[in-house]
Amino acid sequence: MSTPDVFKDEIQRLTVSTVRTEPDMEVGVYLLRRLEELGVKSFFGVPGDFNLGFLDLVDDYPGIDWIGACNELNAAYAADGYARIKTGNVGAVLTTYGVGELSAINGIAGAYAEMVPVVHIAGFPSLKEQEDRPLLHHTMGDGRYNAYAQAAELFTHSHTILNDVHTAAAEIDRVLSDCVLESRPVYIALPTDVAYAKISSYRLNIPLPRKPLLNDRAAEAAAINEIAKLVEEADGDVAVLVDVGAVRYNVVEEVRSFVETTGFGVYASPMGKSVVSEAYERYGGLYTGATTRPEIKAKIEDAKLLISIGALKSDLNTGNFTNKLNVARTVELHATTTKIKFSEYAGVGMKYLLPKLASVLSTTSGIKSKTLTIPVPKWTYSLPQESDEIISQTWLWARIGQFLQPKDVVIAETGTSAFGVLDIPFPDNAIFVSQILWGSIGWTVGSTLGAAVAAREKGLGRVILFIGDGSIQLTVQELSTMLREDLKPIVFILNNGGYTIERALRGERRKYNDTVNWGWPRLMQALGDVDGTRTKSYVVNTKAEMDELLNDTGFCAAEVMQVVEIRMRMFDAPYALKAGTPFGSKW
């Protein structure tokens, strides 16, 4: 692996900052150039009068497509979904001052919690307006022009108001670097006049940094030495548990290479599902604490050594804190630290450590042959034999497992869907997308828009959304944007009469968990497929109907946008959700 020369970069950077060159580019265009550099080909948002000027620049910019969303929250969700699929790059969302940016803030906060690199650009009053502070529309009416930026600070890693033309380029570079390196959202307030101010484009000669700082070499060497010793002592009985940090900090390739080189059995947490292909021969399945299948549980909890990669120990990612990992037998790899048993090695991040560790272990004789003697459970899910035709949660997910294809992008809403999809063994390189920490219901609709755009850019497979009839009502309008953008997602709506995940928790039969039963087969006609020629809608009542649909080659080809209403029982949930909830456990 080549070592980036930080000194060389730094010297070049210092040189650039002292060179005075003629202004030759609008601040807005500079920003677009940098976004493009970070992989942004599609840019989501909603127009508003504080961003229309910048939008002219976007519209005229050849490398980036504008994708107007129906509302700002959905646009933020879309940028998040886009960034998740385009690992190592960023997503971007544009909103207008106040009304727009605040509507998006839950989407940005979710990206923060789930470590997704989203750039939030908000239109901002001009420099003169900021000075005079007239009582403009979209202001609080009390002269506090900065209140929204203050709110943004709470939910982003870095933030800037581009009020100084002279530092605008440096500020853009600073926050965008943070976005991609820290994998967290950032906020840029862009005053209407500054978007058009001319600056030098000279800084563009230096690409933004894309790799983390190098590890502390001595600490790294010590850590590798220590881990190698533990591996040797484990005598082949080493398990790898992959979590969300692996994909967010862009070490997917390093992890794949590491597990292939060593032969260690590899498992995933819910948020780490599909980071390593679930079709990989040494992949053993999902670890969810107490509700884990016993054969998988034993492999993880009894391994002589567990190597945990990018762990995020939230309630729903750990079987509600029932994971039993023995620290005395665990190595934890993170973005900037390594923890070996009880000792932390600061400044030793996994991006550089993993390849070196793999290299050291590959030269230690006999390790791989020993690890390969340790069997890995087969991660399967058989169709249950049930006596009736009602589509049960248990049957559904097993059946969906047969339906999935390699490279599919599978998006599961917080609710029965996210729990259910976890159980499905994914085909090779199918990708799982969910919001297990933040859990904002409705998120998947916006996220599917962004993910589908990204999947098309990357040439991935079908985009398949699973969502309940309650959750989809929060954000439904964005299906219309998918239609306009000629995307072809398959949208499965699990119609079980309201908020089932909440019924499992509390108020099983309370009216507050009921939602209106919509006319799902009419939905796409209402949302823009006026003559019904550009989408297909289905209603599925029985297992036989579901089978027939999923066996239909035209349906599977997903050549138009398709919406499937699946009618299910109100009181039914996937196993893990039943097991962990007061009412669900009685279903």
Next chain:
Amino acid sequence: MSTPDVFKDEIQRLTVSTVRTEPDMEVGVYLLRRLEELGVKSFFGVPGDFNLGFLDLVDDYPGIDWIGACNELNAAYAADGYARIKTGNVGAVLTTYGVGELSAINGIAGAYAEMVPVVHIAGFPSLKEQEDRPLLHHTMGDGRYNAYAQAAELFTHSHTILNDVHTAAAEIDRVLSDCVLESRPVYIALPTDVAYAKISSYRLNIPLPRKPLLNDRAAEAAAINEIAKLVEEADGDVAVLVDVGAVRYNVVEEVRSFVETTGFGVYASPMGKSVVSEAYERYGGLYTGATTRPEIKAKIEDAKLLISIGALKSDLNTGNFTNKLNVARTVELHATTTKIKFSEYAGVGMKYLLPKLASVLSTTSGIKSKTLTIPVPKWTYSLPQESDEIISQTWLWARIGQFLQPKDVVIAETGTSAFGVLDIPFPDNAIFVSQILWGSIGWTVGSTLGAAVAAREKGLGRVILFIGDGSIQLTVQELSTMLREDLKPIVFILNNGGYTIERALRGERRKYNDTVNWGWPRLMQALGDVDGTRTKSYVVNTKAEMDELLNDTGFCAAEVMQVVEIRMRMFDAPYALKAGTPFGSKW
């Protein structure tokens, strides 16, 4: 008018706070009792696991109906619309921790800007969870449990986290008093366990204060004396300009009585439209600065004395700051101050001043007879003669003017609708609802839900929404909640192919101002009227069709929910919007 004895209240309050009584009521129920006292009969929101416990209390509480909305932003908008109609009372919205409350924050910020008393209650982690700070879902993942409350502080007048059971009742009383007296939103974070903690209900013996603090008596007397002198000098040529503060600070009755007693001609700003009935014989129409009709403009700008009531001088409320009011001839009445020419009388608020001033002026001989000699323009809007059948903006609003009935509640979305409705003379006691300062597009859909519920509670007339095909896409799902709640709004969708108000400003033909053309006649079937029996949908292409519909007595009776798509030109806008915009001025 009776004078509240603040000392008596205060003594009683001090007594209560020192009385120790047995806990007999859950904190959640105490909160509901106080909300009910402030006029809350319907409570909007979305369930989530941090508020389900409290929701059980709501569900069991006889005096308050739970109205579950499709999403939190819409729920906040609904609480805002509800509060606007129930002048002097409050609206309430319930969300869950993080994901829910942040989705609602734009609605709360809008209520702040527009001075609407909305109580935002957010579910919050239990005391133990706050102490241990586990990595729960809906948290930021970094242990900052208070980040959302910090955001709420920016957009509310008062806020509290009910962590101390001993002060919970006092804290509830404090923020709710602020809500109703300051007419601004407040925030209450309710930990899951505290909702069920038992406290004494003794404080409920003292009602929350509903009236502002008394005026400084000496300053008030001086102000009245000064104003009376100016009125006398004006020799009857006095105009009254009513603005939004009059309704928000609950002086509608005082204003009505004042203008009737004095006979002064009365006019309104856009945000003050309908505060004084537009059918009142001495009502002269709308003042919008430069775009005001000349005969009205002269009456306001040339009056020897102008009495301005509750003014809010925002851009869109003043014809983009083109209002020409001569301070040397103006008296401004506000909630807590009075400004006479250039002098401010602090502590002299309009609630108590107006009746006293009316009383003084009524005993000054000859004033009313003089004022009645000053003619007031007739506020009318004739149907234009146009040669084609296309429904123009100019024609539409005039025709709608003929359609309105007394006590109708008319809600106009920011866009061509809000500008267009301003021009319509309203029948007696018809109410105008719009969001002219905050201007968050999509707001009216949620707001209509709340306004329609409030209108039903108050026995008002029809609820009529005007919204564009672009704006409705932000928040469309809440039409479904109106259906479930058996509300009967008439929803006019002005279909002009996108964001027309933005086209008038910039990007006239840019793609970012285009939206998807939905299948509007199918909309209500998709949103829950599955068999099409509970709503009616219409498409109107021509003036003749519009006439026919508006003349139909069944349609006018509004006995079911009705949705009307009005097909209009893309490049057309009401006069005021055309006049003030770079592209609109060419249409």
